[in-house]
Amino acid sequence: MDMISQLKVSLMNVNGANDSGKQKRIFTYFDSIYSDIIVLVDTRIKNDTKENDFINMTNIYDIYSTYSIGPTTSRGVSILLNKALPIEITKIHKDIKESNYIMLETILYEEPLLITGVYGPNKDDPDFVKMLFELEKSTGIEMKINTGDYNITRHPALDNENYTGNNNKKSQKNA
Numbered sequence: 001m002d003m004i005s006q007l008k009v010s011l012m013n014v015n016g017a018n019d020s021g022k023q024k025r026i027f028t029y030f031d032s033i034y035s036d037i038i039v040l041v042d043t044r045i046k047n048d049t050k051e052n053d054f055i056n057m058t059n060i061y062d063i064y065s066t067y068s069i070g071p072t073t074s075r076g077v078s079i080l081l082n083k084a085l086p087i088e089i090t091k092i093h094k095d096i097k098e099s100n101y102i103m104l105e106t107i108l109y110e111e112p113l114l115i116t117g118v119y120g121p122n123k124d125d126p127d128f129v130k131m132l133f134e135l136e137k138s139t140g141i142e143m144k145i146n147t148g149d150y151n152i153t154r155h156p157a158l159d160n161e162n163y164t165g166n167n168n169k170k171s172q173k174n175a
Contacts, residue, residue: 118148
């Protein structure tokens with residue numbers, strides 16, 4: 001448990017990661033700050049070929065991604081795990097329809113650990129948050145790293161200063 005609490009976890013909204021130049025900039029940045037776990041949201045990875053291009057950009061991280069099946073290339077989440085970590089992936093859960101999440105059931109330092117990366121829907125969808133938390137609970141794993149962009153805020157009065165509106169009010173109740 002103590003080793004897990006020392007992990008360095010990073011998150012970035014990359015606004016698309018299909019371009020090789022952008023991929024190189026992403027890895028150059030993360031190489032400079034060192035992270036054990038990186039979650040990238042809004043990757044927009046189009047297919048397994050683009051995912052393989054992304055994977056081949058680095059020899060420091062193992063990459064696990066979602067990509068949309070169908071006409072849309074929006075959304076997408078990737079979890080990058082530093083290859084120096086003594087981690088074993090035991091199961092992968094992916095949102096293959098909308099590419100809104102990826103969840104890794106792992107063993108790290110001989111402890112079960114659930115790592116979830118989320119890029120929540122832009123629409124107010126309280127069922128998404130409920131489904132995601134139920135899926136996490138169903139794994140039976142108590143120790144979790146849950147990160148990403150849920151597209152909701154817990155405290156709109158504090159977190160949405162200067163925003164034009166309070167988005168996704170129904171989803172906030174499930175967070």
